[in-house]
Amino acid sequence: EAGVTQFPSHSVIEKGQTVTLRCDPISGHDNLYWYRRVMGKEIKFLLHFVKESKQDESGMPNNRFLAERTGGTYSTLKVQPAELEDSGVYFCASSLTGRLANTGELFFGEGSRLTVL
């Protein structure tokens, strides 16, 4: 069974440009999450989708970030315009249930590494 897949694995762009990251969750997982790790910091929550609806977007840094999940399948995270501090690794994760207290298990993709020059 395919795991969570993310594309691209690495993107290098200049400040002010736009980048769109894509995530395909595990088939059947209604819950999809975006997290990111900036250099030297911990992995931080960005937002949580249940199917196509945003359940929690409290971690989104600002309005330069736009996440979508049309149709409740794959998701995209667009950064426009990108700033230097947006550099980091963007992880997507999915789970069957949104109540993580039982197992705490999220299935992560390998991440999309974004470098903004």
Next chain:
Amino acid sequence: RKEVEQDPGPFNVPEGATVAFNCTYSNSGSSQSFFWYRQDCRKEPKLLMSVYSSGNEDGRFTAQLNRASQYISLLIRDSKLSDSATYLCVSLSGGYNKLIFGAGTRLAVHP
């Protein structure tokens, strides 16, 4: 103050050694849940084990939670080369949908 704090390491240990990591947390509710994740270099984090107040063991790995002192520990016995990785201490937010990660503790096991 960060919600979850860990010693970044690295911990350099020989094969066969026993190594322990601690993690402290803040802003806890009595029902807050905790986990250890493992992340290999340039790979995704993967759940290693949950942490229960009564302590729990999975093979060579033992996790403990001390709510009174607000710390979590992970003990690895008989270290293997394949245990080399970053170990992430994770708490689950009160809303039960958001994982809060520590920055990770790096372990390097050498021959």
